[in-house]
Amino acid sequence: MKVFCKRKELYEGAQTVGRIVSGRSTLPILSHILLQTVDGHLRLVATDFEVGMDVAVPASIAEEGSVTVPSRVVTEILGSLPDAEVSLSVDENNVMELTCLRSQYVIRGLPSQDFPKLPEVQGGRSVRVEQALLKGSIEESIFAVSSDETRALLTGALTTLGEGMIKMVATDTHRLAVSTMPAPGIAISGEDQGSEGVIIPARALRELARVLTDEPGPTLEIHVSRSQVLFRLDGFQLVSRLIDGQFPNFERVIPRECQKRLTINTQELLAALRRACSILPRESPNRVVFRTETEGLLDITTEAGELGRAHEQVEVTREGDPVEIAFNGRYVIDMLSITEASSVVMELTGSLNPGIVRPAPTGEEPEGRSYLYVLMPMAIQ
């Protein structure tokens, strides 16, 4: 194999697929990326058996071929080289020579035949959707996914790609995020597979969101089969295993009515919470108590044991009885920092009942758009 690429393009490609590569794999080849010449491009592939990613980098090809090379080393070298043309040539012993101006590296690779094949997604349902919509959905829900590996079902987001809408649901049992986006341009074909919603691992969604743009751009192609999902853009593919099982009945835990309603400026609340939480120990559960003792003000307090305590006040518009409730402040911050709304509404009932945080309606939302974040309180004591 002998190819020439632009340093920057090759580096960005290697960086993107490199995020899939696990640092501590028992199989040495999984710490490698596959380089392969395909149709006038250099294809970079990485996988950890759960998620696989494939990026095409523009290249001029002098000789076809393929090899696998250690991901971390190659990415680091590419990252520190000057911006110029990089030449890669591989001999029959899988030894790759990387040259750029006056820098030359010889890197021992492994045969490309040993690299695991990315699974093919066959049959199922095909969807074409605007990139920005899916990216928005992912950002509104992904932070509520559980990081507890023993509850595999909750380490992914329940994703429904339906007629005219995208819905993403995530929960770690302490909080629940439900994002619904109208998608008038969505095109669906193929079997009915996935219309009920599939659980996509959070890792795959996070990597996907990094690649998607906020701007109107080419539509994203999605193929959902029984056990796999494939996302495809021009020169980019991401395949992921789906999480098998029944997502918990989340509709059941969404409060249908509330007795108290607080409307608060998003940025003021966010800043106050960040300050109040800054005195809490890093590993602590960030207990923040919310009280409305003074008319028109919300009192936010945290207790950091021997270190001390914090008291913040923000302006609030209250409907209903005074409020006293404790939440994990980090959970509230997570939602406030991604919402674009200038104010948020907290819908509460008792100090032991779940509460809802949602963007305050502006009256300009498109038909079918909704976002709600359900939070379970902490003990006040």
Next chain:
Amino acid sequence: MTSQPLTVHNWSRAILHLDVDAFFTSCEQAVHPELRGKPVVTGLERGIVAAASYEAKARGVERGMMIPQVRRVCPDAIILPSDYETYSLFSLRLFAVLRRFSPEVEEYSIDEAFVDLTGLRREYCGSYELIARKINATVTGELGIPVSIGVSLTKVLAKIASKWNKPNGLTAIPGREIHLYLAELPLEKIWGIGSNTAALLRKLGVRTALAYARCSEGFLAKHLAKPHLQVWHELNGRSAHPIITESKSSYQTISKTRTFTPPSHDESFVFAQLSRNLEDACIKARRHQLAARRLVAMLRTQEFRDAAIELKLNRPSAYPADLFRFLREGFAQIYRPNVPYRSSGVVLAGLVSARNLQYSLFENATQVEKVGRIYQAVDELRERYGKHTVQHGSSLLTQQRAQHESERGDVPQRKTNLLPGENRKQRVGIPVLDIEV
């Protein structure tokens, strides 16, 4: 080379280590004076030797030996059930005596303590060795239990000193004499050096404690870990282990284990034991306002085979009512029918502060809170009327049958010969001497 002292400072600091000789049996001999000088063994209720008096050790009795074997090697041994209540009272009094001499006392274990004596020579108008003699005389005089004492510059050296001449020994090692004590001392006798480290050191040509103390710092840093480097400083008379005076209040795990005799293969009885372990562990966790994220259940068969399982909880808890579901699940996985079990245990792990309880969306928070209030009431009743005044039905079998049931009546005397006003659950906190007046 060997005659050169390791340090020229005789008493840059003075640390005393005290170790009670054969603690459990010494307590028994203190409350039953007629047992003095006789081979005494405790641990009857568990069927194995928990402690043996020096007289029994001289006859070949060892810790961990099965009781029938004790009867063979030493037919006249006096074998008693363990009376932990009395032992812990002796322990409390021992530490109280030591605190009269110095406020800096570390309660290292039930029968071991470190005391910082630095600077006390003026107060007692005499050497550190003399202060150690006074401590020895006070402990033996007031508690009637023999102790071994070592005094030196650091904790590691003090421990070597106290072991130097056991039982009833008193050894002081001043700085200029450290090398004389270390010259022939095998590496394993150093506190903090295990058999593996010792084997490694021997391969590197280091054979005695003195050779270890004379190694260069660079050499040790290259081959060993930081704790071993601290031991090296301590051997050279430079203190690296501080005296920790606070009593233990933070826990990483809380475990409760009990042996029952005779062994049982009755499923509900074995589960009742586990249930009792869980209740006991939870009581301790609640006392320290902790809640567990993980639960370990353990069973030991009569053949000393262990089976254990670790279970992850859906939220931190110290309420048995929350944990029974997990305990039953774990029990079902490790329990084998028709196998006689001899002990059970429970470990609460991943402890976090119980004050920051986060409720879950998928369970009823009001219910969780109600359970909390029930246990608050249970704890108040326990405070007033004694342990297990209110208990779970699943633990009931442990009370209907005695923990140690046999013709021997393996219950310590302190629990049967009660003082006026005492009952099975509540007794005054003093050891009772078994003397007819």
